[in-house]
Amino acid sequence: MSFFDTHLLNVVIYLPLVFAALVLMLPASEHGQVRTITFVGMLLDLVFGVWAYFRFEPSGSEFQMEFRVPWFQQFGMSYHLGVDGLAVSLLLLTVFLGPLVVLASTTYIQHRIKEFHLALLVLQTTMLGALASMDVLLFYIFFEAMLIPMYLMVGVWGAEDRRMAAVKFFLYTLVGSLLMLVAIVAVYFISGPPGTRSFDYGQLYNNLLAANQQLAACANGPEGACASLTGLAATLHTYGPWMFAAFALAFAIKVPMWPVHTWLPDAHVQAPVAGSMILAGVMLKMGTYGFWRFAIPLFPVAAHAARPFLAVLAVIGIVYGALMCLAQRDIKKLIAYSSVSHLGYCMLGLLAVTGEGATGSAYQMLNHGISTGALFLLFGFLYERRHTRLMSDYGGIAKVMPVFTAAFVIITFSSVAVPGTNGFIGEFLVLMGTFKSSLPLGFGAFATLGVILGAAYMLWMVQKVFFGSITHRENQHLRDMNVREMLTTAPFIVLVAVMGLMPQPFLDRIAPSTDRYVARASVGAPGATQAKDDQLRVEVMSLPSTAAVARPSVPAAPLAARE
Amino acid sequence: MVPITYYLLLAAALFCMGMFGVLVRTNALVVFMCVELMLNAVNLTFLAFARMHGEGTGHVSAFFVIAVAAAEAAIGLAIVIAVFRSRGSVNVDDIRTMKH
Amino acid sequence: MNLPNITLAEFLPMLPAIIMVVAASVLLLSEVFLSATASRGYQAVLTVVAAVASGAVAVGLMFEPPREVFLGFGVLDPFSSFLTLVVSVGLGLAALSAVGFLRRRGAERGEFYALMLFASAGMSLLAMSSEFITIFVNIEVLSIATYALTAYLRRGTRPSEAGFKYFILGAFSSAILLYGTALLYGATGTTKLNDMAGPLQQALSTSPALVYVGAVLIAAGFAFKVAAVPFHMWTPDVYEGAPTPVTALMSAGVKAAAFASLVRVFITVGKGMDPKLPLMLFATLALLTMIAGNLMAIPQRNVKRMLAYSSIAHAGYLLLGVAALFVAAPGEHFRLLSASSLSGGTPLDVARSDALRGILYYLLAYTFSATGAFAMVSALERREDEEKGTAWDLERFAGLAQRRPGWAFAMAAFMLSLGGIPPTVGFMSKLLIFQAAIDVGLVGLTVVAVLSSAAGAYYYLRVVVYMFMHPIPEGAQPLERNWGTEAALVIATVAVVLLGILPGHVTDWLAQAGTLFGQ
């Protein structure tokens, strides 16, 4: 039982924080050192993250590398970490982006460098923490804390409208997640009599499971069959939809789904390259991840009821986002809206509740992180050179920046899901899952429209920026990518190819969580072949100490009360 | 002998007068006096009830209230003086530079 | 007639207050022998020492068995001891931030600290008192001291105006409180809370009007002290006019003590009377306070005033906790505040002690965050600007992150904590309150609270925006540092972050402190 058997996740999560402390000690004038230390930290974190990824045993138990100690117990919380297939994959994505983000910012960020890297490291920790949290409140804490560094990143190092964008981003997200907080506490209370309650994901889910099954049984039964419910099932019947709504809203804003997406373009456009990369790469996934892990499994019946509605929103997101891109003049805005479209695929795959769909959705999360991350990265390079985001200010620069163009076009193909790139696998699986699902065929058909529009807007942008003759004199002497920039871009391109040609190793890790997700989500579906309990129940380690479950503190012995 | 209710009503009336005074009078000192009036109305109530229950707490309370009122008077007058020093008037309507 | 024999042990519970009073007297006396120019650095130190000492004693007392003291005029229970702790924390931090503040104005006098100490003594005693006259006297002790402190700076119109408003309205409200007391006394024939329960039962049948009106008047009296809408009107003006350290003390200590007394009184008085009344009373107050406080703070550019409004808003969240105390049985239905039977059957006493716990933790959290924030304000304001009214403008904070990163970080921590963003103590405390409220089923109110706090985040963030995202205004004078202020900032920041991440021990105490004598 070595140190890493128990603490690997802790190491991965808090390593950036340790390095943040180191950076804090450096004098602010030592730019080089600050950057180096941060980079080294991220690199180390990548190493450990990869290790964790390979330690994860697809055929093993659902949650692995668990770590749990008592923390704030009177309140039903415990410090509980653990990752399943999806979480570990997203974790890999996060640590993968880390060092590249640092490299990407070396020339982009020119003032207040120390603060920037501090924010970067803290942000990394919060994101990793959110992914690995097995305690709902712990997740919430990381989920919220994540906002602060990102808010600063957008607001301090952003473009001209940064303050507006930062505040908008913060409040937009806050409103949703606060309502979710209420729902979390509420579900904690209904989850059982005092003594059996806990904010721990496993326990919470298992407490609700039986009731959910009853509820599903009656909800798909005759009209008014649910009136006879009692106890937890009855409470879920009345309040479940509301709680689900609260969860769904919080995560839908994060995804972002139409129509609560308008914070995204502003945030993306204003954020510095690092901000955009992380925002697109990891943060948006928190929304889909939340749906996958919390919103849908905890309230399968309500989720199933809301499914068509959400699916419609997702499809609207796909097509609408793509159409938005066609109307943009601003490259970053275009990429931002393309995110709306891509995340629409993720949501659709989730809501299809089929093995293919869910897998595709999970894979699409990774793809989007890579392709859109890379797009923002590359555009960042361009922005450093020209300081304009308007397509009309470019044109024909392929002549002067051939290598850059090649990289950009490759990523573009990945983003429009040309077979052989990673994008295709995800999109194909999602669409097939949608067709296979119980959703009407129209959903799939409309979603597939995105395939056309995607090509239309991305190539349009490439055309306007890179092809044709050079229209602006400023562009005539643009310098092509230097070694550092190539090194930053190369990993993305490699991954695009690798994940496109050999997706199976990645899919293998996602598969077990997919099956469980589908099983848990289809608890609410009518006539769905109900999986066995061992598929449904969440098996997690219990607290080492006996006081695993939170007992509300009962007042000390009856006092010298007179009456 | 006079029934207890009368005392109470009188006290209530005094209290309301005091209250009203606080709300309408413009001279800071008068306002202040109105507060004192309220306190004394309370005293009266205490005493009346003490009489009704026939035990001493009410009386004690009255004494305490008087003492406290004295203290308040001291600090209050000091403040009023300070106000007068700073703006040369004790008109309540003038004392409103800080608003919104 | 035989005098009650009071042993020395009876004084033990008062020890914190006694320490403060002694320190105050020492300061006053020493002041007599000092020349106008003598250095007065020791005064702040002495005050802080007294605060620490009393705080330590309070912690010790927290584990004493709950009991009556002084023939039932007061009680010693973890609840009161914890509040004493909170008060001494507030006192200490306020005193620390006062050092530089007074020095910059050349207004260092022993009286200032003495008055602070007296006020704090009053607060700590108020938390303990369980008899109406005692309560009244203590309220007056702390009020009179704060009246004086408010008007302490004699230059300029603002201090005297603030003092006047505070004094008139304070006296007005305490008269009302007193009248309520008198009515209750009339109804029950006693002023001791612990004796009241029995007589109250009959009184409710014989002369209910007295009881109810009395209760309402008392509630109004307290509502004034805790600055609950619509009894809050004085707050912004007074907070703005008072010397910033005093504002800190008021926002932290006075509020805490008042809440303590409020809870103690209504737990007893509320017993037996139709539970709907206190619930309705406090729920309505909470609702108004949360909404109005936050909304009015939004347009403020004057940070000090903004913090005043924010303190009103926080009173609202605390009142939410108080309202949770009075949900007699889950299942009552009101329109907005739907007390529905969400609760999976938490025993009511458990729920209640959870609520108390929440209130206490919230008070502690708020004390740290608010005093810290005010310390920051006091460090940035300059006397010259006061008449222009720009002394507390947001512009003061512009570019602070570049000028003093440490300060900016601290202020950001306070703001986030006040906004209730994890991982700060503000989040944890809000969580406890919301938890208590939801447990008894005040879901509707909680949602309102949550949304209003989202609105609140906006104005807290604006300060952060100015500190981090605005350039340094040209012609900005250098910010002189001061050990007191910086000490206050460090302590408060550490507390805010640590209590946010590891609420462990404090909540262990709270498990105790949630018990109220005779509850």
Place this chain on the structure above:
Amino acid sequence: MDGITEFFRTAPIPPEVFSPSLGLIILLPLLGAFVCGVFGKWLGRANVHLVACSAIAGAFVLSLLAFWATSDAAGGRVVSMPNPFGIERDTIRYAIAHDYGTWFAAGDFRVNFGLLVDHLSGILLLIITGVGFLIHLYSTSYMEHDDGYWRFFAYLNLFVAAMLTLVMADNLVLLFVGWEGVGMASYLLIGFWYTDSAKAWAGRKAFVTNRIGDFAFLIATFLLILTVGAFNRQADARDFNAAGSSRARYEQGISQKGPVTFKGLEKLALALPEGTGGAVSLATPIESGPLSGYTFGGVMTSIMLLFLLGAAGKSAQLPLYVWLPDAMAGPTPVSALIHAATMVTAGVYLFCRMSALLVLSPTAMATIAIVGALTSLLAALIAFAQDDIKKVLAYSTVSQLGIMFMGVGMGVFWAAEMHLMTHAFFKACLFLGAGSVMHGNGDETDIKKLGGLWKEMKVTHATFLVSTLAITGIFPIMSGFFSKDAIFHGVHHNHLHGLEWVSTFVYVMGLLITAATAFYMSRVYLLTFTGKRSPEAKLAHAHESAWHMTLPLVILAFLAFITFTYALPLMPRTGGGTQPVFENFLSPVLRPAETVARVAETVHIDTSSPSLGDYAFAWMWALLGGGAAAFAYLKFFPSRVGQPVPVFARAVRRTAQNKFYVDELYEFILIRPVKFLAFILFRVVDALVIDTVLVRGTAYVTEKVGLGLRRIQTGDAQAYAAIMALAILGGAVYALVQVLS
């Protein structure tokens, strides 16, 4: 003699040994692409040429071996392998395959890297690599002055790799990889000279138009997957028997190879017809799943129609043909390889590959035939009036593809496939000839400004002439004549069940097309090569191209001539009679389709071979067209130079020249509206309604309310007190009400 046959019937490398290295055929060009693309700049021109050409050459050799292996019958034992979807005895003959394992699998779906070479794909392998090699060779000289040579060869290799993937894939998804891969490569190659934004736009147009097709392709694939699932649920033993399979084997096959493997789909097709009995037939409604309610037949029809749309995108048929003419913006070798010989024929290949499924749905077939016919005629008419030599050839390509579609649509798969091959030869030759002409005339493409080249560019002229004769069929002993005629003969005599009129209609169209083709091709030839050199010519004297360019021309011309032999009925037909070589050659691949057609009685396939009379009749039409052209351009127009052209003639000509304004039509009814919609949505819905009104609106209202509330704070202590008093009053009243009630 026997020795020779024996030699040809024994593959140098035995199939089982060779099959694992099938992947190399794709890998070599891919490697070439990588090397040229990444290191090309440093390698230098010569090395790039070497790498690129040798990669293709290697692929060609391997394809040759693979092809050989598919016909291996050493010691009378025909090469064969077990059919994963069939019963144990069921084998696939004349084919070699290798499965490189899972590509990706999720849920109960999987896709394998499965490669399959049978006679159908074998032929295409040879065409792609062979013609591909010739064109690479040609390009080494054609692109000698271009700095982007390394990109060019990288793209070209990439294209070949993708195309090979397309034809060798043994399942739809892998085929789709090639399908989109060639689209991507063609996008890059059309926009090769990206500095001219018109060319780059043409590339984008091609890609997006193709994407419209792919959209349909994807949906069709998904529906097919659903159908397979439904079939699997509902079929009973008799169905599986009819397909020569068993439930166990079939499911095993699906779980091992995935649901969209062509062999599996064949089994599905074999099981579906009514004639087979069993629980599932075309008329059976699907019970459960998303498709529940529809019949298998109906679903199959819609799937095939969707595939038609997909194929129309790739093979430039109505309504998606518009991209091909613009695609001529690319370098000429590209037009020859991609937009004539290989990529554009992918649609035809797809339908031959899935012929068994196609024949299940007469409706779909009829649609395909009619679409083909209409496209073909339309393109031919447009070609009349084009003056750009490449444009003419482009439209002629569209037209020829239309002919192939007619063949596919009417069930003459072998003839369509054969025409695909011959067309690859003569059209490639024509394009390369055109390229050579341009090369020798300072990139002049306007045939009006050429002329009289027969003296200056002898080789080019000769080969061009041969190919022209081949495509037009004016001189009947030519591959083009035979393959085309084979199609028309089949079209004439095959009958779609319930849609008999189609064959007549399509046949008549075909005759017109023959004449039209003869006309415009002769026109091009005459104007370019005969007569006097045009005064507007860029160069006074054209020069013949280097051997790199002429050698491919010669070879292709020869092939264009010789391959007519394949159409001769020399082979014995099973059950008496003779059949054309090519039909016999493809029969192992197409047999399932014939079986299905026979059992399901959807298509009546006629196997008679055309008589001399038929040939004469077809020839007459060609002569007609050619004669008209000759008359017009040798006699008529030269005689009346200078005289005003009648108005109606000019109008007609202008319309034809502007391609009947189809592009403008699309622009108007499709592209503009979408762009407008996007703009409106962005400005109104996104910016105004959601962001401004809802989001900012909320913030605005909140702030305003705050401002309002703040007015209450008048600063007047007495007002404060008054409000407190009122509040207390209210509280007291409430309390009293509580008491009284």
